[in-house]
Amino acid sequence: MDALAEAVMSGASREDLERLTPPQDYLAAHLRREDVDMFHGVADKDVRKSLRVGTVSMPQLAPDEVLIAVLASSINYNTVWSAMFEPVPTFRFLEQFARQGHWQARHDQPYQVVGSDAAGVVVRLGSGVRHWSVGDHVVVSPAYVDDQEPGTHADGMMGGGQLAWGFETNFGGLAHYAVVRASQLIPKPAHLSWEEAACNTLCAGTAYRMLVGEHGARIKQGDVVLVWGATGGLGAYAAQFVRNGGGIAVGVVGSERKAQLARALGCKVVLNRQELGLDSHTGDDPTLTLKLGRRLGAAIRREVGEDPHVVFDYVGQATFGISVFVVRRGGVVVTCGSSTGYRHHYDNRYLWMKLKRIVGSHVANLAEQWECNRLISLGSIVPMLSALYPLDDVGEAARLVQTNKHIGKVGVLCLAPRAGLGITDPARRAAVGEDRLAMLRSG
Known part of the structure; x- marks a missing residue:
């Protein structure tokens, strides 16, 4: 661990952090351009083979950016897509971004540091950054x-x-350091540990925009709301919002x-997809x-007496046609992803003749993220962390998500040496309750 990282972990003052120089290289989970063809003709695109952990060069900060010492991050499905190089290698996104020139050119590297969640400490400010200071505890919105x-x-x-940070950009969150725009910063909820705080922003913010935001x-x-995958990374937050x-x-x-678990999260009705014959449907x-x-x-x-007003669908190809069919007349299917495939097939008669709507949704804007973070800070919404891995084992963490053997969110410790650090409001934590905060980690 470099001197700046050690200072962060020891709780050094802002003045002490400002005196220390960021390292020239840092440890990061990344993909290599040379590997983009490694899965051609391979049935099992095992992300443990493509995700590397090693040193990369520290980029220079643009005027509107900050450097964060990342204490913890988490796995999202976009990292799985990146590591499979599907549907296209994300190096294409970096090349396209770099063609804008100026500061964007830094992103086109032979490597991509991935990860779209992070919780950490601000350690450097670009010359144009306002409202934030070195030493601030923050979480990061993935909306770039x-x-x-x-x-x-x-x-x-x-x-x-608009881009997805750590997916369509470089210098993402699965690393010891991350480069983000100041417009991505959100105060870290003080009652949460680093790993609990790091698992919320992408999924909770996305679910907030899909269901609550304007x-x-x-x-x-x-409203009756059908939530596919109600204990998944997105679904578990959706159930809480409903x-x-x-x-x-x-x-x-x-x-x-x-x-x-779904009942504990607030689902009044829970249906088993295997019992309904949905498990193998493509x-x-x-x-x-x-x-x-x-x-x-x-x-x-x-179970309820009526059809759903809303269907919350991020599963995609396997469920979307059913979602369009099952939502009531005038109802809404809101979608933000396609973990089972992005080519959706549905019978359009049931859409137009029953005046249903499909709403596409993607992440959340900064105002929505701050509103969502307020609910988390109040304890109204609790983190969905279920498992935790060290950065060295990021491939295993991503594989768990790739094979759908997880529930909730899978966290990754970056600079934090162990779980449970970073809590600065123990009274609020006690009021929320350890059982609620560890809901998916118990039993």
């Missing part, structure tokens, strides 16, 4: 936006230059253990899609 673009000022996610489904009291908003969450899960057979949709709809009506 251009504040000089007109669309950004209406909604940060609508700017044409650009999504805008759920209201009494519960808090007075809705009726109907969770779909794959095991009795997950069913118990979404390619339209006749089977309608058959399974009718079966699922009947199960929901039997």
